[in-house]
Amino acid sequence: MRWWSRSSHLLGLLGLTFALAAAPAAAQDLRHEHSPEIEAKIAALERAHSAVVGVRSVAVDHARSSDTLGQVRQGSGVVIGSDGLIVTIGYLILEADDVELQLGTGRVVPARIVAYDLASGFGLLQALTPLKVPPVALGNSTAVSDDDPLMIASGGDAGDLSVAHLVSRRAFSGYWEYHIDGALFTSPPRTDHSGAALFNANGELLGIGSLMVMDAQGPDKPRLPGNMFVPVDLLKDILPELRSRSTTRSSTRAWLGLNCVEIDGIVRVVRVTPDSPAADAGLQPGDIIVRIEDTEVNGLEGLYKTLWRDSAERDVMLVVSREGVHTSVKAHTRDRMKTLRQAQGV
Numbered sequence: 001m002r003w004w005s006r007s008s009h010l011l012g013l014l015g016l017t018f019a020l021a022a023a024p025a026a027a028q029d030l031r032h033e034h035s036p037e038i039e040a041k042i043a044a045l046e047r048a049h050s051a052v053v054g055v056r057s058v059a060v061d062h063a064r065s066s067d068t069l070g071q072v073r074q075g076s077g078v079v080i081g082s083d084g085l086i087v088t089i090g091y092l093i094l095e096a097d098d099v100e101l102q103l104g105t106g107r108v109v110p111a112r113i114v115a116y117d118l119a120s121g122f123g124l125l126q127a128l129t130p131l132k133v134p135p136v137a138l139g140n141s142t143a144v145s146d147d148d149p150l151m152i153a154s155g156g157d158a159g160d161l162s163v164a165h166l167v168s169r170r171a172f173s174g175y176w177e178y179h180i181d182g183a184l185f186t187s188p189p190r191t192d193h194s195g196a197a198l199f200n201a202n203g204e205l206l207g208i209g210s211l212m213v214m215d216a217q218g219p220d221k222p223r224l225p226g227n228m229f230v231p232v233d234l235l236k237d238i239l240p241e242l243r244s245r246s247t248t249r250s251s252t253r254a255w256l257g258l259n260c261v262e263i264d265g266i267v268r269v270v271r272v273t274p275d276s277p278a279a280d281a282g283l284q285p286g287d288i289i290v291r292i293e294d295t296e297v298n299g300l301e302g303l304y305k306t307l308w309r310d311s312a313e314r315d316v317m318l319v320v321s322r323e324g325v326h327t328s329v330k331a332h333t334r335d336r337m338k339t340l341r342q343a344q345g346v
Helices: 003-021 026-032 034-048 239-245 277-281 299-307
Strands: 053-058 072-079 085-089 096-102 109-115 122-127 148-152 161-174 178-187 197-199 205-213 226-231 258-263 265-274 290-292 316-324 327-333
Touching: 003 226, 034 053, 034 148, 034 197, 053 085, 072 197, 072 205, 085 197, 085 205, 109 239, 122 239, 161 299, 178 205, 178 299, 265 277, 277 327, 290 299
Parallel strands: none
Antiparallel strands: 053 072, 053 096, 072 085, 085 122, 096 109, 109 122, 148 161, 148 197, 161 178, 178 226, 197 205, 205 226, 258 265, 265 290, 290 316, 316 327
């Protein structure tokens, strides 16, 4: 979206959100004149949108993550600090050493990687030249309700805006050994979700885009396409640690190298990362993980939390079912952070 069209687009967008969410009389008022309250919200959303930048990164040679994420990655980030600090989704900068920011004016600014947090999924960047972009305020992601009009914004030359609504808030377990609590699920979906910003009507940041999903309402509800956002509340407590340590203590955790799916409580392996603890132990796609240590596995969350509860590098006993035959397997886990190729600046 061109910078000169942002204001008119935001006016229409805000009018639409209030027409959807407010009383009919309020929607009628929007068509005639803007009250001071509406004007203030328009200004807040304009500031919020201007703080969303494009992020382009190139992974280091032979990065393990390039197999699934590609070497060149494109997404968005949000300015949250007056010093040019930007929050984005971590997989955009995972094992990257060349990062640039694309502003809405067409300006391109180099950036360095400040932090990558495996536990939450956030990444932090620092602009290497002044952005002259006011930072956004961090909102309260637990306070948003289903009726609140929300705005999704992406950055860069192809950046765009859209209206969204919260359709569920729940724990989320990813197939790549990832789990967070309180993930935000919105609809309708956006395909440019990577690092996109989720704002409330006051222009406060609520979440950072991670995925497109087909079950935004939840696994037991009618299928509805949407997006998953990592809630900004997870960032607030760890931000000082990320800035000082480049990661968090929670990111020091055991890693097997498995991609798994959960169907009706059954956890099945769909991919084994080459040269990983799981590969060394002989696990294969199609295996069903029945038990880990002393815990019966009835979902991804239970598998991960048992895996992460002790030291990052240790022997872990698994029971897997392969073609109906149960087999005990011992895997020696690794610290996931130590397996990543170090990005310059981290």
